[in-house]
Amino acid sequence: MRLLHTGDWHVGRTIRGRSRAEEFADALREVVGIAREEAVDAVLLAGDVYDQRSPSPEADALVFEALVRLYEASIPVVAIPGNHDAASRLGALAQLLRPIGVVVVPRVVPPSDGSLVEVASRDGSEIAQVACLPFVPERRFGDAAALFRATEAWYQSYAEGMGRLIEAMCEPFRPDRVNVLLGHLFTDGAIPGGGEHQITIGIEYAVSPSRLPATASYVALGHVHRPQAVRGAPSPTRYAGSLLQLDFGEREQTKSVAIVEAHPGVPAKVRxxxxxxxxxxxxxxxxxDEVLAKGRGLPDAHLRVEVLTEGPMPGLNDRVRDELPNAVDVRISYERVEAEPAGPPVSSLASRDQFISFYRTEHGVDQVPAEVLDAFDEVAELEGA
Ligand SMILES: [Mn+2]
Incomplete structure (x- = not known):
């Protein structure tokens, strides 16, 4: 059978306060189009469906549209929450989504309680069983472990416990099935994409790839935004990566989905x-001049602009933003002059001299530009200072 693996949609994410709704709509349409063209038997959605725990109605509309389009194409979906999703919210939605072929496993439960999801191929010749492992926050690890016959060894570290949890979740894998682990977790050695929340990417959260199941046909992971195969795993294992370049750390990354050809008893082939x-x-x-010329040549990109100048240039930031409407981030950079040896305490100065002292330290310059001082005087006068 053929599966499409995607994840880390982060629908609702903005860039420096600007909406990316149109981009999400386009990207989701593209994913649905690929799923149809490839005639996949199911879509695996590996968590971080939404960017926010309380998504906007606009984000909901985008996600619902994609799921309905897949339903219309008779493509079932198996989904889990990531660290950005509110598991309880996805759990509530699960009831509504089930009748349109979307199975959401909102929290960690034993296989017998619904975490093992079966999906048949269109022709009915093969069955996949998907072990669903939503993101487990460290503070909730004890709750998850308590559902299994956890021994003391589980609690030695998050990574060790997760290894045991994975083992328990994949225990029902059978050689006559396409066995898939769908998880939202960080594996040791994965290269972060740059748009993840750093706190959940770290050594204490890293699960060794060797703890992933050897009995799996394929392991579909979410959490890391750079699409990549996971080295050192006993079965074909991938991070699908995010849907869009979510932050500047992800620039230059080509985003993708994985098409997984899987049959019982053999490792899957992945494209x-x-x-x-x-x-x-x-x-x-x-x-x-350089940034304006370069920026005009990139009208479709979101730009992070750094302007190199000799010193502070009031109004430059606004000018760049006016001329490059797609500049989402503008910084002015210049070499800072070494701070002067300390004079009298700033608090003993008149407000105008305090401002001059502040400006010189803040901007690392000797002279406050005349127009800035004029502006200060104007404000000071208004304030009656
Ligand atoms: Mn993510």
Missing amino acids: EVALSAGRRLVDVRGTV
């Missing part, structure tokens, strides 16, 4: 299908 939807995130650096 990456690149996504073209969504704008690129691009760094632009140089003098004012």
